[in-house]
Amino acid sequence: MNPLALNIKNGNELAFREFFDKTYGKVYAYLLKSFNDNIHIDDIAQEVYVKLWQNRTNIDPEQSLEGYLFKILRNTVISHFRTLAKDKKHSAGYSKEVQYTYINQSANNSNTFNKISEKENKQFYEQVMSEISPLKQQCFRLHREYGLTYSQISQKEGIAVKTVEKYIRQTSRILQSKLLAKIQYILFYILLLFS
Numbered sequence: 001m002n003p004l005a006l007n008i009k010n011g012n013e014l015a016f017r018e019f020f021d022k023t024y025g026k027v028y029a030y031l032l033k034s035f036n037d038n039i040h041i042d043d044i045a046q047e048v049y050v051k052l053w054q055n056r057t058n059i060d061p062e063q064s065l066e067g068y069l070f071k072i073l074r075n076t077v078i079s080h081f082r083t084l085a086k087d088k089k090h091s092a093g094y095s096k097e098v099q100y101t102y103i104n105q106s107a108n109n110s111n112t113f114n115k116i117s118e119k120e121n122k123q124f125y126e127q128v129m130s131e132i133s134p135l136k137q138q139c140f141r142l143h144r145e146y147g148l149t150y151s152q153i154s155q156k157e158g159i160a161v162k163t164v165e166k167y168i169r170q171t172s173r174i175l176q177s178k179l180l181a182k183i184q185y186i187l188f189y190i191l192l193l194f195s
Helices: 003-009 013-034 038-054 065-084 096-103 118-130 134-144 150-157 161-194
Strands: none
Touching (some): 013 065, 038 065, 118 134, 118 161, 134 150, 134 161
């Protein structure tokens, strides 16, 4: 029997937090292979852990807790691909192999978080971006939002390619850090609501 799984099943918030800290990197890496859009990655990771907590009574302490988490993750990704596949401009953000794999598989559960506000996510993204220096922000936007290469950005902004690379890397880390903090805050709030 897995004591951590049993504690989470029984609503232990500290056990859930321990499991979150232990597995978030794996979940993020899995999503990174499927999605090119970091904003989607963090949203989906958040959704997966919310689903795990909400369905904690279904946890079988005799089975792998990570296996259960990755079943939720897989079904959530399938659900997202099915939703986004209807819009070809969105599906361009996902690798072709993953699109083919997930779109053609059946999901075992419906996506209960389809109504997460994109407007709210966009506002959060813009708020974080506004805290970043204008040149770093510009380099990041040109690369991530408009698809320009480091070399093209270097020529456009009149700075070295290495500087462009550094600015994009730094901005990406800031976004990931802020988004992770947001996820942790939301998880904490959910734990309070459902405890």
